[in-house]
Amino acid sequence: MIQLSVAKFGGTSVANFEAMSACANVIASDKNTRVVILSASAGITDFLVELAAGCELSQRKIILDKVCQIQYNIINQLQSPDAVLNQIELLLKHIESLAESASLATSPALTDELISHGEMMSTLIFTQLLKEQNIPAVWVDVREIVATNDCYGKASPDDIKTKKQAQQIILPLIQEQKVVITQGFIGRDPNGKTTTLGRGGSDYSAALLAEVLDAKDVLIWTDVAGIYTTDPRVVKDAKRIETISFNEAAEMATFGAKVLHPATLLPAVRSNIPVFVGSSKAPEQGGTWVTKDPQPRPTFRAIALRRNQTLVTLSSLGMFHAKGFLANIFNVLEKHKISVDVITTSEISVALTLDKKGSTSQSEILSKSVIDELSQYCRVQIEKQLALIAIVGNSLHTKKGIAKDLFNELENYNIRLISYGASTNNICMLVNDDEVDHIVKGLHYSLFKS
Ligand code: ADP
Ligand code: ASP
Ligand code: MG
Secondary structure: OOOOOEEOHHHHOOOOHHHHHHHHHHHHHHOOEEEEEOOOOOOHHHHHHHHHHHOOOHHHHHHHHHHHHHHHHOOOOOOOOOOHHHHHHHHHHHHHHHHHHHHHOOOHHHHHHHHHHHHHHHHHHHHHHHHOOOEEEEEEHHHHHOOOOOOOOOOOOOOHHHHHHHHHHHHHHHOOOOOOEEOOOOOOOOOEEEEEEEOOOOHHHHHHHHHHHHOEEEEEEOOOOOOOOOOOOOOOOOOOEEEEEEEHHHHHHEEEEEEEEHHHHHHHOOOOEEEEEEEEOOOHOOOOEEEOOOEEEEOOOEEEEEEEEEEEEEEEEHHHHOHHHHHHHHHHHHHOOOEEEEEEOOOOOOEHHHHOOOOOOOOOOOHHHHHHHHHHOEEEEEEEEEEEEEEOOOOOOOOHHHHHHHHHHHHHOOOEEEEEEOOOOEEEEEEEEHHHHHHHHHHHHHOOOO
16 A cells, blocks of 8 residues: 655646646656646636636737647647647637626636636646656546535635545545546535635645545645745745744745645644645755654744735724624624734724735725724724735744844834734734835844854
8 A cells, every 4th residue: 555645736837848747757756646736837827817807808818818828838748739639628718708708797606617727727738748758647627526615716625525525536546556636726616616725725725635535745846945934035045944843834824925825734734744845846955844843943933924915903982991892893804704814902993904815706805895884883994005024933922032133123114013922933013015025134134144
């Protein structure tokens, strides 16, 4: 019996023929990698999201051309393009007609149906590429496996149904020595409609399938050789973290480290499945292992950042010594399925940050009806163009001098909000979006220079 690994390759890893060929090498060199989850080729989901928002015919044509170009560029380099051409053409026709429907009236269900086509195309093409390299690849429609609720744009999986279906469909294929290629990001609701797990959700799909298939690990192959002390695109000399705990990685992902989708760690933590993050183009460089209890655990581990944050300040003199104010406003937010991230309170006001957290939904996070309902209880102030920085670490609450380290560095900047103490793993602050890169560079230097 093999010790199963579930591997996931992200958008840049399947962006073109060379990148896909590198993924094929990664698979060929590890006999345990027998379930493979793919994202759409880089750029495709963004184009499909644009189409799903509804565009004019001329714009639809431009976008569709770009989608075709990305996929045909890969197909044309296959030995037998004809093996997949009909299926891809059919999917492209579907995209065209769904985009036309979206131009008349959009809906969350239509959006999910449309954007699922990216993963459908990448997996079909990649399966053929693997077959041409004599890898016994078999394509599986993940919607037969991943069952979700009908919360389009950010659906939640039904773990029990997913487990049953995964074991029925995937295990026999593994027994037959196949390498199963399937889609990340998408699932199916009880009505048979396609759903998505939120932007970047393929990581989550991989961890979920690893859990239900009792895999020994999840291998996230991406465009960076691991998880770094901060986004290496922002700070060039960010350092790779060799081992990191589930908790720390979850904090990083939640607060913006795009390298892992925040929900990825849920199944991994629940079932204690190690997660590896490495580069599909340079697997020899190694990567980061995310595990339950790695040592050592430094005070400062990493800095995560998330742009485009909205801060809502709700003030009411009625809050002074009053009961039920917070309950009222949270009921409104709950009713509109808005999740609150960071929160601070004073005697007469509460400030909170809201984030779409990667939903594919197109709607404004704070609609007029939400604002109107909140306004029944308090004055509502909204600020945008903010960014959230999270300093992630361990036992931050027990260390002396932490504030000095941070505030020295922040001397020249306006800090809009600070949240410290709720978690022992992070300190969060809200700053101006246009200053966030400078702040992160400075903080990174002062916290990690040694
Ligand atoms: P994929 O398409 O493979 O899912 P993503 O673009 O979602 O890849 O995630 C990889 C990117 O995450 C990197 O290119 C990097 O810019 C970004 N990133 C943000 N924070 C970090 C971090 N702390 N360590 C590594 N990468 C990070
Ligand atoms: N293709 C989807 C996205 O771009 C899912 C993923 O890549 O994980 O968000
Ligand atoms: Mg990703």
